Amino acid sequence: MSDTKDGGGSRPSGDNAPQHVTTVFADGDVPDHLTDMSGDEAALAALGYKQEFKREFSAWTSFAVSFAVMGLLPSIATTMWYGIGYAGPAANTWGWLVSVVFILCIAASMAELASSMPTSGGLYYSAAVLAGPKYGPFAAWVTGWSNWFVQVTGAPSVNWGGASMILAAASIVNPSYIPTSYQTFLLTSFIMILHACISSMPTLWIARFNSVGTTINILALIATIIIIPTTTNNVPKFQPSSVAWSIENFTDWPDGVAVLMSFLSICWTMSGYDAPFHLAEECSNAAVASPRAIIMTAASGSVFGFILNTLIAYTITDIKAVIDTDLGQPWAAYLVQVLPQKAALTVLALTIVCAFSMGQGCMVAASRVCFAYARDDCFGVISKPLKRVNKYTKTPVNAVWFNTFVGILLLLLIFGGTAISAIFSIGAIAAFVAFSIPIFIKIAFVRNKFRRGPWHLGPFSLPIGALGVAFVLVILPFFNFPQANGANLTPQNMNWTSLVYGAPMLFVIIWFFVDAHKWFKGPKINIAHHMHGISIEGIDVSQKKQVDVETGSSSKGSTTPNLASDIDSDDDEIENTPYSESHIN
CATH class of the missing domain: 1.20.1740.10 (Amino acid/polyamine transporter I)
Structure with a gap:
């Protein structure tokens, strides 16, 4: 287990400055236009959300x-x-x-x-x-x-x-x-x-x-x-x-x-x-x-x-x-x-x-x-x-x-x-x-x-x-097993977990395929942001591809994480894409 620290995204020090924040970014990996935020705020912005809580x-x-x-x-x-x-x-x-x-x-x-x-x-x-x-x-x-x-x-x-x-x-x-x-x-x-x-x-x-x-x-x-x-x-x-x-x-x-x-x-x-x-x-x-x-x-x-x-x-x-x-x-x-x-x-x-x-x-x-x-x-x-x-x-x-x-x-x-x-x-x-x-x-x-x-x-x-x-x-x-079985099993001592949990889960799965997949696309991005392509954990980045801040699209036309099926392919650069994509090297 390891804790590593750097100062990326933190406000300048001063009498009223917050305590040093250990950022999720590698060195220099700070979203554009967010450098005036604290490390926590910038990290959340890079994840796709604005700071709403104290x-x-x-x-x-x-x-x-x-x-x-x-x-x-x-x-x-x-x-x-x-x-x-x-x-x-x-x-x-x-x-x-x-x-x-x-x-x-x-x-x-x-x-x-x-x-x-x-x-x-x-x-x-x-x-x-x-x-x-x-x-x-x-x-x-x-x-x-x-x-x-x-x-x-x-x-x-x-x-x-x-x-x-x-x-x-x-x-x-x-x-x-x-x-x-x-x-x-x-x-x-x-x-x-x-x-x-x-x-x-x-x-x-x-x-x-x-x-x-x-x-x-x-x-x-x-x-x-x-x-x-x-x-x-x-x-x-x-x-x-x-x-x-x-x-x-x-x-x-x-x-x-x-x-x-x-x-x-x-x-x-x-x-x-x-x-x-x-x-x-x-x-x-x-x-x-x-x-x-x-x-x-x-x-x-x-x-x-x-x-x-x-x-x-x-x-x-x-x-x-x-x-x-x-x-x-x-x-x-x-x-x-x-x-x-x-x-x-x-x-x-x-x-x-x-x-x-x-x-x-x-x-x-x-x-x-x-x-x-x-x-x-x-x-x-x-x-x-x-x-x-x-x-x-x-x-x-x-x-x-x-x-x-x-x-x-x-x-x-x-x-x-x-x-x-x-x-x-x-x-x-x-x-x-x-x-x-x-x-x-x-x-x-x-x-x-x-x-x-x-x-x-x-x-x-x-x-x-x-x-x-x-x-x-x-x-x-x-x-899901009841304590009793066979002739000893009655409605009174039945384990109803499979019904009480299984029925709602079955319903939401059916709901997804019938309707929800049309409008539910997973976690949303509510701040326009992008990240610098940089060297992470020894992986050299030879190019830095620009993300359109207004649309959130990259040169590849995607703001979402790589497909699991794509993960096995050789990828020697970190795209200049939202934070969610950059979690997969």
Whole structure:
């Protein structure tokens, strides 16, 4: 991994000058007429967009949002059904270790893309650039919709978990109280509305809120890791290693399948690290700060997550009782099982606070994704209001409330019993489909001709990307498996993920081929710009071809990335074309 720096595109130094920005441009590779911009503004202009947000996020505050979105403590608490509830303690111990190795590969490959193309469109923009003009619109369409599905299900799934924990706490205090689906729905919807209000605030306020939330998340996680082993009323305190690292299969499938199914919990928990990518247009020094925030989130989540999951595996005494609890929330049942009531309520309260912060982080990330896709008319006729930036807060307020409305509609799945679990499966499947598409295109077609940003993986880029994509291809089918099969399978315990995710994805794919391909051309260019042909990574440029600034056309008559099929041809010069083409050497 490498960070390289230069000053291309930065304003002159002075008392009021911004901090040095590490640019995505190679030396001298600055768009004409944009030299008076900061490095971040010029990089965004070269990507085809004008600066609309204030750049008030840093690497730390971007990490704060993504760590809040990942929300280790509430994520692990909310998804116990799909981890230890499928494969027993093994899902929390060696299952976590195996899966996070590959998840870190995906995160590293994503960070490389974020450094190369730091824009709110994120994976969607990357897919379009790498696939080229022929296949780029379709790649962006599928990536964008899949990523929006995970974003729009993030806040309702987290807030449903948080609301369930609040009601479970009431049940612990008053054992005669049993929460109803109606109460859970109303409480979750109320939390959604609170998060929408916070997410509609100015960027600096949101950044500060998430910094505080992340600090609380980290402290609460550490406190939980300390409280459980020191306060547990188990005798003995810990299960033997032979139990904590063993498979206890609670499915009707073979042990190996049960373990692969349990990766759902891990993948859902470890999927928030893409948030810095979507916040890149609000981040200073985005070409380095955003990838660093991605790696910081994935690495810290892997370590802390393993510690907490291992602690659960060593202290839980009756998994079946935890999963089938009348409290309606397995984390609450686990805490009551291993801790005195006051300690259990303390940890549960900390988890609820973290869940609130996590849900708000999910709302922020989802609104930026929605805005970026609407900016390119991905949502068809409703794109116009969604791509408006509020003139007072300078944030995409319309996108925030649109996602909130859709999220509350999804919460109606609460009344379908186990159907609500589909929003967790969607979160994992949709996220890793979106993560993998641009990475797959890069390693399969673009390969070493990918134009790197200042943060990159060097010679390890292709093998790391290949490992991540291979992992996704293996595990995703198992996330559609129901826990029961054969005669035990009923509509009540069916896994509805394939329908809840598959039907909308099938619809948008059909929509693309029937109509959307006529008007959706992928990420748009809304600033006339061009780049100097220069020497990049040792490739000499013998000619510099002029781009018409008004039309955006080059001497080749194209402003779009090279076709994937053209990438294999020898290309010893970088065309004087928009930034999107220059990502492929």
